[in-house]
Amino acid sequence: MTLPVSSMISVEEARERILAFFSRLPVERKPLLEALGQVLAEDVVAPFDIPPLDNTSMDGYAVRFDDTAGASEAQPRVLRVTADLAAGYILDTPVGPGEAVRIMTGAPIPPGADAIVPFEETDEPLRGLNEAAIRTSAVRIFKAAEAGANIRYRAEDVRHGQTVVHAGRLVRPSEIGVFASIGLTHVPVYRRPVVAILSTGDEITEPGDQLLPGRIYDANAHSIAAMVTKYGGIPHLLGIARDTVEALTTKIHEALDADMLVTSAGVSRGDFDVVKDVLAREGAIDFWTVRMKPGKPLAFGAFMAPNGRRVPHLGLPGNPVSSMVSFELFGRPAIFTMLGRADWQRATIRAISRDRVVNTDGRRFYARCIVTRDADGKYFADLTGPQGSGILTSMSAANALTIIPEDQASAEPGDEIDVMMLDWEQ
Ligand code: AMP
Numbered sequence: 001m002t003l004p005v006s007s008m009i010s011v012e013e014a015r016e017r018i019l020a021f022f023s024r025l026p027v028e029r030k031p032l033l034e035a036l037g038q039v040l041a042e043d044v045v046a047p048f049d050i051p052p053l054d055n056t057s058m059d060g061y062a063v064r065f066d067d068t069a070g071a072s073e074a075q076p077r078v079l080r081v082t083a084d085l086a087a088g089y090i091l092d093t094p095v096g097p098g099e100a101v102r103i104m105t106g107a108p109i110p111p112g113a114d115a116i117v118p119f120e121e122t123d124e125p126l127r128g129l130n131e132a133a134i135r136t137s138a139v140r141i142f143k144a145a146e147a148g149a150n151i152r153y154r155a156e157d158v159r160h161g162q163t164v165v166h167a168g169r170l171v172r173p174s175e176i177g178v179f180a181s182i183g184l185t186h187v188p189v190y191r192r193p194v195v196a197i198l199s200t201g202d203e204i205t206e207p208g209d210q211l212l213p214g215r216i217y218d219a220n221a222h223s224i225a226a227m228v229t230k231y232g233g234i235p236h237l238l239g240i241a242r243d244t245v246e247a248l249t250t251k252i253h254e255a256l257d258a259d260m261l262v263t264s265a266g267v268s269r270g271d272f273d274v275v276k277d278v279l280a281r282e283g284a285i286d287f288w289t290v291r292m293k294p295g296k297p298l299a300f301g302a303f304m305a306p307n308g309r310r311v312p313h314l315g316l317p318g319n320p321v322s323s324m325v326s327f328e329l330f331g332r333p334a335i336f337t338m339l340g341r342a343d344w345q346r347a348t349i350r351a352i353s354r355d356r357v358v359n360t361d362g363r364r365f366y367a368r369c370i371v372t373r374d375a376d377g378k379y380f381a382d383l384t385g386p387q388g389s390g391i392l393t394s395m396s397a398a399n400a401l402t403i404i405p406e407d408q409a410s411a412e413p414g415d416e417i418d419v420m421m422l423d424w425e426q
């Protein structure tokens with residue numbers, strides 16, 4: 001790569017070039033809960049049937065169904081209660097003709113029984129729950145049971161040897177439940193990427209430190225770190241590097257174990273060359289102008305760590321909205337790719353713009369907007385207000401970005417436009 005290359009490229013081309021540097025990371029074994037949001041690396045196979053035994057889906061009485069034939073409230077069938085069976089216990093004594101076993105949801109069906117009569121269809125609600133009475137007394141059945149009624153059969157969910165979750169599946173709460181149900185404590189997943197994050201600029205101040213005149217607090221490192229966490233990576237905050245060769249070089253060298261280095265600021269044309277010089281000297285980097293707004297300048301390359309590792313390096317613009325939107329479009333797909341996820345494309349829907357959106361400079365306009373749905377199910381987009389790339393509160397107000405094409409000079413109120421959903425809460 002050479003420095004600087006300032007051809008205008010599309011968002012898609014920039015993303016393609018970037019993603020070519022990434023692949024999924026090695027496999028690690030993680031405790032179930034920590035694997036949430038990672039991708040399963042191997043098929044998970046059931047080591048036994050689920051349920052492991054036929055069992056009852058209701059609290060009731062285990063009976064022989066033909067003993068209940070013709071039962072009604074007027075003419076109940078009376079059965080002798082021989083035992084009381086809780087979930088977690090097995091009864092080996094068969095249920096004989098004229099007998100019933102009081103049984104709780106989840107308890108295995110005793111031999112001989114072929115139906116469960118729920119409490120509601122017996123005189124149970126009328127009987128005292130005195131234990132001695134339950135054991136000795138008879139139960140009156142008010143309704144005939146069908147064969148198999150209220151029985152959950154062995155293996156009706158999962159058969160021994162069956163793949164319950166396939167490799168490549170995103171681990172969500174339901175997958176974690178399935179893993180636990182077959183007794184697993186750990187699962188193999190692709191490792192989470194460690195993303196080193198560095199802010200650059202003499203004016204940037206760490207929140208908590210005193211703000212000197214002319215200085216600003218570091219928004220970018222924190223918004224980017226939060227996105228890294230949200231998208232499944234592990235942020236490693238390197239802090240702030242002053243615009244000097246030494247400061248930048250030292251800080252960048254702290255990224256040597258990261259899977260990706262993300263810097264912000266110092267990539268636009270007016271910037272002091274020191275940032276660009278250092279980025280180029282420490283590896284190879286391209287400086288692009290991407291046909292998008294906000295976030296036209298972007299740098300991408302690989303930083304050569306002192307230990308010989310090549311660390312992909314994404315250089316974001318300094319303006320807080322530009323850096324967030326650029327990370328959304330380029331950093332998020334990179335994180336997903338390292339996690340083994342192919343689903344990095346955001347949901348895009350059509351919405352009716354309620355504002356005029358002007359887009360005269362031939363770039364794709366990702367304006368911050370609020371998408372809402374009316375009672376008829378129609379989606380509307382309202383701009384958040386001023387769209388300057390330094391107005392970070394516009395990101396905070398938004399739940400979506402408009403996608404006004406490069407060659408479309410404006411969208412009028414009432415026009416349908418594409419919007420990319422950031423937070424899909426409806
Ligand atoms: P630059 O890319 O260095 O030209 O920066 C563009 C704008 O972004 C300038 O107004 C910077 O002060 C601002 N900026 C740069 N880095 C940060 C940061 N980490 N947090 C907030 N604003 C920043």
Ligand code: MG
Nearest residue numbers: 201265266318
């Ligand atoms: Mg700067």
